[in-house]
Amino acid sequence: MTPAAAKRPRSTQAERSARSRSALLEAAARGLSRHGYANLVLEDVARDAGYTRGALYHQFKGKEDLALAVLEWVDETWWSEVGALAEGQPSAAAGLRALARGHAVYCRRDIAGAMMTLRIEFSGKDHPVGRTIDGNVKILLKYCAQLIEAGRTEGSIPPGPPAIEAASAWLGAMEGVVMALAGRAPHDEELVARATAGVLGLDGSLAQQQE
Amino acid sequence: MTPAAAKRPRSTQAERSARSRSALLEAAARGLSRHGYANLVLEDVARDAGYTRGALYHQFKGKEDLALAVLEWVDETWWSEVGALAEGQPSAAAGLRALARGHAVYCRRDIAGAMMTLRIEFSGKDHPVGRTIDGNVKILLKYCAQLIEAGRTEGSIPPGPPAIEAASAWLGAMEGVVMALAGRAPHDEELVARATAGVLGLDGSLAQQQE
DNA sequence: GAGCATACATACATGTATGTAGGTTTCCAG
DNA sequence: CTGGAAACCTACATACATGTATGTATGCTC
Numbered sequence: 001m002t003p004a005a006a007k008r009p010r011s012t013q014a015e016r017s018a019r020s021r022s023a024l025l026e027a028a029a030r031g032l033s034r035h036g037y038a039n040l041v042l043e044d045v046a047r048d049a050g051y052t053r054g055a056l057y058h059q060f061k062g063k064e065d066l067a068l069a070v071l072e073w074v075d076e077t078w079w080s081e082v083g084a085l086a087e088g089q090p091s092a093a094a095g096l097r098a099l100a101r102g103h104a105v106y107c108r109r110d111i112a113g114a115m116m117t118l119r120i121e122f123s124g125k126d127h128p129v130g131r132t133i134d135g136n137v138k139i140l141l142k143y144c145a146q147l148i149e150a151g152r153t154e155g156s157i158p159p160g161p162p163a164i165e166a167a168s169a170w171l172g173a174m175e176g177v178v179m180a181l182a183g184r185a186p187h188d189e190e191l192v193a194r195a196t197a198g199v200l201g202l203d204g205s206l207a208q209q210q211e
Numbered sequence: 212m213t214p215a216a217a218k219r220p221r222s223t224q225a226e227r228s229a230r231s232r233s234a235l236l237e238a239a240a241r242g243l244s245r246h247g248y249a250n251l252v253l254e255d256v257a258r259d260a261g262y263t264r265g266a267l268y269h270q271f272k273g274k275e276d277l278a279l280a281v282l283e284w285v286d287e288t289w290w291s292e293v294g295a296l297a298e299g300q301p302s303a304a305a306g307l308r309a310l311a312r313g314h315a316v317y318c319r320r321d322i323a324g325a326m327m328t329l330r331i332e333f334s335g336k337d338h339p340v341g342r343t344i345d346g347n348v349k350i351l352l353k354y355c356a357q358l359i360e361a362g363r364t365e366g367s368i369p370p371g372p373p374a375i376e377a378a379s380a381w382l383g384a385m386e387g388v389v390m391a392l393a394g395r396a397p398h399d400e401e402l403v404a405r406a407t408a409g410v411l412g413l414d415g416s417l418a419q420q421q422e
Numbered sequence: 423g424a425g426c427a428t429a430c431a432t433a434c435a436t437g438t439a440t441g442t443a444g445g446t447t448t449c450c451a452g
Numbered sequence: 453c454t455g456g457a458a459a460c461c462t463a464c465a466t467a468c469a470t471g472t473a474t475g476t477a478t479g480c481t482c
Contacts, residue, residue, distance in 0.1 A: 016448085120331060169388045173388050181383070191410060
């Protein structure tokens with residue numbers, strides 16, 4: 001019996017599908033983090049999510065489609081959970097610092113490495129996944145570069161290498177640090193912040209944080 | 212006629228073999244950088260070096276053995292070309308700075324990514340390549356952590372997170388930066404130095420280098 | 423230069439992972 | 453409660469890369 005007699009009687013079929021899809025996506029992200037794309041075997045992904053390859057092929061067109069879905073999902077969650085932190089900060093430097101700490105926290109989940117591995121495997125390649133990831137990174141880079149330039153003109157960030165190179169290096173450094181520390185709180189946050197300060201030339205004094 | 216009548220008449224056979232081996236190793240490193248281990252197809256490696264798979268299987272026991280040889284080769288060249296820079300520096304901080312810059316220069320070759328991809332694919336896995344790479348990284352980490360601790364006791368490096376975490380983060384940051392900049396001189400060197408200063412808490416003043 | 427070993431090439435067998443097709447269960451509608 | 457369409461599973465076909473086995477050429481030794 002459908003509790004609320006309205007138009008949508010809380011359809012269980014759609015819910016079921018959505019749950020499966022989420023579980024598969026999460027398992028795929030974990031698998032990508034750990035094994036990369038090439039070593040990712042779909043049967044393991046499906047089993048990890050509690051299904052078989054049949055379910056996976058019902059939800060996604062194939063391996064590539066699955067990877068693209070993961071990318072899209074990561075991109076969305078990153079901007080809503082991390083990117084949003086930069087908004088409403090007093091200065092561009094503060095915004096970048098917030099991004100750094102937020103990124104470290106965000107990457108404590110095991111989905112963190114998915115972007116990294118996909119980027120390493122596909123960046124610069126003429127492949128749908130490569131193009132997507134390069135597109136996402138490009139947008140992110142542009143955003144960060146703008147923040148850096150804004151900070152330099154307003155004076156909260158000292159001069160240095162071209163903003164795009166600096167942004168590129170900064171993102172790379174963050175990825176490297178969170179990867180190396182693999183979510184070992186609380187030092188991951190602290191050290192990402194330090195790396196940020198170093199790359200951008202912010203004051204390296206030890207008393208800038210403790211949010 | 213053998214020019215020098217001594218014991219070793221300048222054997223051409225050994226030379227030939229060594230040349231082939233070097234060419235294959237270099238091609239393998241390039242291939243690993245670009246495609247990773249799983250996507251590395253040995254026929255391409257061999258062709259890239261000017262041979263066929265037959266030659267490769269004559270020189271190496273197989274794919275795994277090839278990867279291990281690359282690892283060994285990278286490890287040796289790194290310590291002789293980069294690691295040596297830390298020796299004879301006035302302070303531990305100076306040594307670490309030298310390592311950073313040296314690493315950036317070292318990574319301008321396309322062999323740079325080989326370690327990275329192998330690490331991502333195998334680190335922490337129960338696999339010969341994984342064990343080897345983890346072993347190499349562990350030694351490197353220990354070395355860097357010792358430098359950091361030495362610097363802290365002698366006063367050239369301010370206090371901070373535990374030395375091992377700091378060393379881990381530092382290496383990760385360097386990898387990330389050189390990866391992101393992909394040898395775009397001269398900013399790679401500058402930005403690796405900045406990241407180093409940030410993570411280790413060295414003076415972020417802009418006038419520390421120009422070696 | 424005959425005999426032999428090493429370096430290298432070609433051809434085949436095996437394993438494995440993807441993708442597809444055909445069946446089975448679960449859920450909702452009338 | 454019965455028809456039907458989903459979500460899902462099992463079985464099969466295909467592709468591809470590794471590894472091995474066999475063949476050829478080049479260089480060394482006597």
